[in-house]
Amino acid sequence: MFQEIIDAKKRLQGFAHQTPVLTSRSLNKMLGAEVFFKCENFQRIGAFKFRGAFNCISQLSETEQKRGVIAFSSGNHAQAVALVSKLLGIKATIIMPSNTPQVKLDATRGYGAEIVIYDIQSEDREIVTAKIQNKHGYTLIAPFNNKHVIAGQGTVAHEFLEKIPNLNTLLVPCGGGGLLAGSAVAAKGVNKNIRVIGIEPELADDAKQSFEAGKIVTIPVSNTIADGTRTTALGHMTFPLIQQYVDEICTTTEQAIIDAVKFFLLRMKIVVEPSGALGLAALLSKSVKAQGKVGVIISGGNIDPPVLKQILGE
Amino acid sequence: MFQEIIDAKKRLQGFAHQTPVLTSRSLNKMLGAEVFFKCENFQRIGAFKFRGAFNCISQLSETEQKRGVIAFSSGNHAQAVALVSKLLGIKATIIMPSNTPQVKLDATRGYGAEIVIYDIQSEDREIVTAKIQNKHGYTLIAPFNNKHVIAGQGTVAHEFLEKIPNLNTLLVPCGGGGLLAGSAVAAKGVNKNIRVIGIEPELADDAKQSFEAGKIVTIPVSNTIADGTRTTALGHMTFPLIQQYVDEICTTTEQAIIDAVKFFLLRMKIVVEPSGALGLAALLSKSVKAQGKVGVIISGGNIDPPVLKQILGE
Numbered sequence: 001m002f003q004e005i006i007d008a009k010k011r012l013q014g015f016a017h018q019t020p021v022l023t024s025r026s027l028n029k030m031l032g033a034e035v036f037f038k039c040e041n042f043q044r045i046g047a048f049k050f051r052g053a054f055n056c057i058s059q060l061s062e063t064e065q066k067r068g069v070i071a072f073s074s075g076n077h078a079q080a081v082a083l084v085s086k087l088l089g090i091k092a093t094i095i096m097p098s099n100t101p102q103v104k105l106d107a108t109r110g111y112g113a114e115i116v117i118y119d120i121q122s123e124d125r126e127i128v129t130a131k132i133q134n135k136h137g138y139t140l141i142a143p144f145n146n147k148h149v150i151a152g153q154g155t156v157a158h159e160f161l162e163k164i165p166n167l168n169t170l171l172v173p174c175g176g177g178g179l180l181a182g183s184a185v186a187a188k189g190v191n192k193n194i195r196v197i198g199i200e201p202e203l204a205d206d207a208k209q210s211f212e213a214g215k216i217v218t219i220p221v222s223n224t225i226a227d228g229t230r231t232t233a234l235g236h237m238t239f240p241l242i243q244q245y246v247d248e249i250c251t252t253t254e255q256a257i258i259d260a261v262k263f264f265l266l267r268m269k270i271v272v273e274p275s276g277a278l279g280l281a282a283l284l285s286k287s288v289k290a291q292g293k294v295g296v297i298i299s300g301g302n303i304d305p306p307v308l309k310q311i312l313g314e
Numbered sequence: 315m316f317q318e319i320i321d322a323k324k325r326l327q328g329f330a331h332q333t334p335v336l337t338s339r340s341l342n343k344m345l346g347a348e349v350f351f352k353c354e355n356f357q358r359i360g361a362f363k364f365r366g367a368f369n370c371i372s373q374l375s376e377t378e379q380k381r382g383v384i385a386f387s388s389g390n391h392a393q394a395v396a397l398v399s400k401l402l403g404i405k406a407t408i409i410m411p412s413n414t415p416q417v418k419l420d421a422t423r424g425y426g427a428e429i430v431i432y433d434i435q436s437e438d439r440e441i442v443t444a445k446i447q448n449k450h451g452y453t454l455i456a457p458f459n460n461k462h463v464i465a466g467q468g469t470v471a472h473e474f475l476e477k478i479p480n481l482n483t484l485l486v487p488c489g490g491g492g493l494l495a496g497s498a499v500a501a502k503g504v505n506k507n508i509r510v511i512g513i514e515p516e517l518a519d520d521a522k523q524s525f526e527a528g529k530i531v532t533i534p535v536s537n538t539i540a541d542g543t544r545t546t547a548l549g550h551m552t553f554p555l556i557q558q559y560v561d562e563i564c565t566t567t568e569q570a571i572i573d574a575v576k577f578f579l580l581r582m583k584i585v586v587e588p589s590g591a592l593g594l595a596a597l598l599s600k601s602v603k604a605q606g607k608v609g610v611i612i613s614g615g616n617i618d619p620p621v622l623k624q625i626l627g628e
Contacts, residue, residue: 266619
């Protein structure tokens, strides 16, 4: 998988942004450590998902590309598949739930994708998707359980370590585990002594439970504010990589996530979505002790205005 | 003045941040031009004011430094004088109006400055300041009408042009004119063909009026959302420099400022205060036509949470 990350990096050149690494003097003083933030909120479509989608879709066969792709997502994966398809001249269909915020519908449609809305009360997403997929021969682009997607996400950590080579610890948010699995492989491949810690909300701790049980544990859909981590279980491809390359999985409270988003906004002047703020939340709330050089991956910055307002009000 | 900007740049080395320059593909496509943003919202204390304050206070005589400094401001200048004084081991007293938001009082006090609050209904700021100044022999650090402050602010444009040398136009927000005057001198000193345009809110257009009348025009205090530009008149030191080095002054509406702050937040994922968003506001509302390579100075990112919430609600 490490070699596939290197290959993905070449493939992404000229398409993905090399996102900046930011620091904060006051945070470092506050924590007594050196913290570096890899800012995927500045990635195209506002999140790391562009990398995996590009690495996956650009490797489809000509026939597959001609037929088109399909994905289900109400979030960053939808926009990633839509934009990548547009860049590569491929038809994209995105299945989105009926409660998707208008801004996300507009953004996805803005990239030229066809949107199919399903009723979350009466319809099953997988059945809706399979029906359309079979009818048109579209290739399904999975959000995390796909080796090309995982390799693409791994380029985040590889790029990060190229810029800041001597990190002691790397904190990575965890939803379905694509970013965490890819980043752990990349980080350990570059430096086997780096400590890789996955962070998830206390309210959606399926990865922690799975990690401890040694098998994939599925939990009910969580209503954590970190909407990017509401997946109910790791994938059968992400879980073994996480078992092998990740050192620990820690959780963080909703309040800590809110505090972290506010710190980014008001102190560091950057917009980070709640899922993207998990690493800082863990440091601020001391669920991970900051020591030495700590790398934190900010996964994205796509936050709905009402959620942002709610956070600012607390 | 150009040489003083070069000197200021050396003085600031290791103290001020070299702030990043950001771009947005979707904005460039939308405007049909190449727009570069110099991000002083990432400067220490969250605004360019750190530069002028440092360049000024660090040049005081030993005796003056021993006595201490005083400033009046409810905004970024207060925090700049407080932080610079702390870094240089100088006592700072800041005179702030009684309606200053708590966050700004806390931030200024957090840098170790002594705060004196005056009642805006019953007391005159200048009299309060003069009284304390005379009693203790403090040196007054003016927010813009001071050549060292102007030279310090000019380093923003100099640094910007070092990174993006071939800008056709430079847009600079204008309040008291320190940033605009310094940046215009720096820009024309580097490249006399660059077009320098000052931007102010329609509701606080004293600089435009002064520029057209050929003399300093004073207006009543404005309630524009761009609180950093509520100064009622240019200074006798900033005005002649603006007359000589600035090509044009344009205004922009309140709605355009709000739209620009929202674009920064939701599309570019950065927090910009309303005064800092004037350049983008002028471009988005077409009060300045975007052509070729356009440089835009973002002056700062210190926005009160209630104002941010208000903007997100519109």
